[in-house]
Amino acid sequence: MQPITVAIxxxxxxxRARFERSLQSEQGIHVLADVATSEGxxxxxxxxxxxxNISAIENVVARIRRLKPRVLLADMKQCTDEDCAxxxxxxxxxxxxxxxxxxxxxxxxxxxxxxxxxxxxxGYLNLEEDTPxxxxxxxxxxxxxxxxxxxxxGKVMDQVLHWCHESSIEVNLDPTC
Amino acid sequence: MILLASPSADTLTTWKRxxxxxxxxxxxxxxxxLKQSLEHSKPQILLLDHDLPGVGIPTGIADLIKLNPAIKIxxxxxxxxxxxxxxxxxxxxxxxxxxSIDPKLLNSVVTAVLQGELWMRRTLTCRLxxxxxxIALDQSNAKQATSDLLASLTPREHEIAALIGxxxxxxxxxxxxxxxxxxxxxxxxxxxxxLEVSDxxxxxxxxxxxxxxxDQT
Numbered sequence: 001m002q003p004i005t006v007a008i009x010x011x012x013x014x015x016r017a018r019f020e021r022s023l024q025s026e027q028g029i030h031v032l033a034d035v036a037t038s039e040g041x042x043x044x045x046x047x048x049x050x051x052x053n054i055s056a057i058e059n060v061v062a063r064i065r066r067l068k069p070r071v072l073l074a075d076m077k078q079c080t081d082e083d084c085a086x087x088x089x090x091x092x093x094x095x096x097x098x099x100x101x102x103x104x105x106x107x108x109x110x111x112x113x114x115x116x117x118x119x120x121x122x123g124y125l126n127l128e129e130d131t132p133x134x135x136x137x138x139x140x141x142x143x144x145x146x147x148x149x150x151x152x153x154g155k156v157m158d159q160v161l162h163w164c165h166e167s168s169i170e171v172n173l174d175p176t177c
Numbered sequence: 178m179i180l181l182a183s184p185s186a187d188t189l190t191t192w193k194r195x196x197x198x199x200x201x202x203x204x205x206x207x208x209x210x211l212k213q214s215l216e217h218s219k220p221q222i223l224l225l226d227h228d229l230p231g232v233g234i235p236t237g238i239a240d241l242i243k244l245n246p247a248i249k250i251x252x253x254x255x256x257x258x259x260x261x262x263x264x265x266x267x268x269x270x271x272x273x274x275x276x277s278i279d280p281k282l283l284n285s286v287v288t289a290v291l292q293g294e295l296w297m298r299r300t301l302t303c304r305l306x307x308x309x310x311x312i313a314l315d316q317s318n319a320k321q322a323t324s325d326l327l328a329s330l331t332p333r334e335h336e337i338a339a340l341i342g343x344x345x346x347x348x349x350x351x352x353x354x355x356x357x358x359x360x361x362x363x364x365x366x367x368x369x370x371x372l373e374v375s376d377x378x379x380x381x382x383x384x385x386x387x388x389x390x391x392d393q394t
Contacts, residue, residue: 117306118313146302150294156309157295163312
């Protein structure tokens with residue numbers, strides 16, 4: 001059986017090394033070369049630039065396209081608009097790579113995480129609580145399941161139902177002036 | 178209060194044992210009794226047997242939620258295809274379990290659902306995320322289409338559309354802009370044509386951002 005290939009994109013070198021060590025000790029997982037990021041999240045990366053005349057997002061996407069990881073663990077603590085644009089590009093250019101966010105759990109983050117999940121992320125790891133479960137998350141996401149806490153799933157369902165309800169409202173108003 | 182609804186006395190007994198001690202428990206074994214309890218007893222959570230006659234029809238669960246919109250429902254059924262189970266969640270339930278679930282787990286299910294968690298089997302979670310992505314994309318496309326159409330209005334049409342959004346009548350707009358009502362109507366006809374709307378209230382909703390042009394179809 002082919003091992004699950006994993007790439008880690010995290011600015012924090014120490015944490016990235018811990019993740020790598022933790023995953024490399026697992027059977028059935030192969031950690032690919034460093035996909036490190038710079039300050040400001042993945043989209044801010046300059047070091048990966050093979051050509052100076054293409055955008056930071058294109059650089060990272062090109063790198064992921066070459067590495068072809070099955071799972072990409074991506075530091076998106078800020079979940080900026082650029083990070084979301086990156087997710088859209090990854091989904092389009094690297095559809096076989098499943099992105100799991102490395103995120104903090106805070107109420108301010110919730111909306112951003114929701115946005116990232118809507119843009120194609122297949123889950124998120126809470127950096128404070130989920131680190132011991134990182135290999136389990138990789139295996140589950142590889143199997144086609146999402147790694148999202150049940151509490152967040154409840155909020156995602158609320159959002160889906162809210163939007164479904166909104167779009168089903170028939171506007172039937174008097175056309176006369 | 179926890180409400181249990183099943184036509185099977187054995188199932189009710191098992192569930193009662195499983196959730197005992199969490200809250201006051203009330204049992205029903207018919208749809209009519211269930212509806213009455215939902216309306217009058219206002220339980221926080223309902224454990225619902227999918228085999229209860231009347232529940233399995235397409236609007237069965239939605240009708241129950243209408244009686245008590247705050248209720249959190251967990252459905253218990255035999256094996257369901259992904260599509261059928263997804264439809265149950267779309268009706269508004271907060272959890273779906275196999276009927277043969279270990280009764281010891283019921284306590285955890287009820288506690289989790291009451292805390293706002295979604296009790297969904299993991300293999301269905303990607304379907305939920307796919308649906309979130311699809312709806313978000315539709316919304317984004319609709320907003321863009323609306324924005325493009327609004328950009329096609331002339332400055333004067335923009336001005337009139339904004340006043341319609343404020344709820345002003347043709348007469349008020351004519352007075353404010355020092356033009357005739359007939360001219361206002363002529364502008365409105367053009368605005369309706371450009372935005373592909375048929376009346377001023379839809380226009381008002383579009384201008385105020387409450388409605389996208391694609392939502393009308």
